[in-house]
Amino acid sequence: SAVISQKPSRDICQRGTSLTIQCQVDSQVTMMFWYRQQPGQSLTLIATANQGSEATYESGFVIDKFPISRPNLTFSTLTVSNMSPEDSSIYLCSVEEGGVMNTEAFFGQGTRLTVV
């Protein structure tokens, strides 16, 4: 099973600034996923990060706001840019392992972001 480390685990940031969240996996994976979980809500997929290509963003999320890097098969970063209080959420990194049809997702412990 994959082990995922996220840094920082939490941060309090001023509005208008940016925060970069790091995600490190203990094995090589093709795809890494970034999710957002707003307070009291479920998880929402932000984007899929593929090594060697641009990230694929879900509806409602754009690269200018959430730039993603994927320099190698074990690491990715998500930046939350020009933050506002509405960006206060938990941001989670995820990878999947498994066969062609059945897969298991592994999540980092999340980064709790508070924007003031």
Add this chain to the structure above:
Amino acid sequence: LAKTTQPISMDSYEGQEVNITCSHNNIATNDYITWYQQFPSQGPRFIIQGYKTKVTNEVASLFIPADRKSSTLSLPRVSLSDTAVYYCLSSGNTGKLIFGQGTTLQVKP
């Protein structure tokens, strides 16, 4: 739009069996049904996965009828530490997971 529907919340007592049912009327042929558990301040954790009929592991059982339009997660003899949010997902091999609202299970002493 989530592909699954499940009760928002459930209450139970220690030692009871808990069954959480999930609807996935539009499940695709290639989709598997997977359940995740999430504790506060942690990422979701895989519980069990199945395609059809019954699957059992050391934590739970998963019942899926022949039409696959629903599934039931069964937690035997719950304890206080099983208090968590439980998510039912149907997904294929794209890697993308669409989470619904989940079921908040509160286990009482």
